[in-house]
Amino acid sequence: MGLVSRPSNIVFIGKKPILTYLNATLTLLANEPTVTIKARGNSIVTAVDVSQMIVKKMSAMGYRVSGVRIFSERLESKDGKERNVSTIEVDVSKN
Template identity: 90%
Template sequence: MSRPPNIVFIGKKPILTYLNATLTLLANEPTVTIKARGRSMVTAVDVSQMIVKRMSAMGYTVSGVRIFSERLESNDGKERNVSTIEVDVSKSQNAQ
């Protein structure tokens, strides 16, 4: 199963890793999706806000947010609901 080229999956690495990955993708893609589960959702929101607020001169905007739960099997074999967030960051149409 191949993953789409415009998704950044958030994990446990430092936030700057995901910030750089998102900005690199935004240089070539019109929209990048930042995706996270569970406790990593905070980092996904932080990355999107750092791009939108601190790089406002570049014209980036949050173009969509989706939240939902996924049913996953844990290591002990039990099924659990895991919260998930997807944040779409795009270059606004009127940006230079």
């Protein structure tokens, strides 16, 4: 089984503390023109919070939300049933 390569400019939101994702996003923004914050389900709230903390609290640095995509993905749950899961992708860029 091979490793799946992921784009280096995506931060996947999970169950860690919000500061973990805030630091990861800011670290990537130091080297990338745009970083995508991606979350599913209940983690969507954290993704929105991270993007807004960067844009509003770090406004002197010139960051902005440059794109938002919302959609549903069909995933198989642990019990084998398929279900739709809401997903959001928020692009944060430096002006």
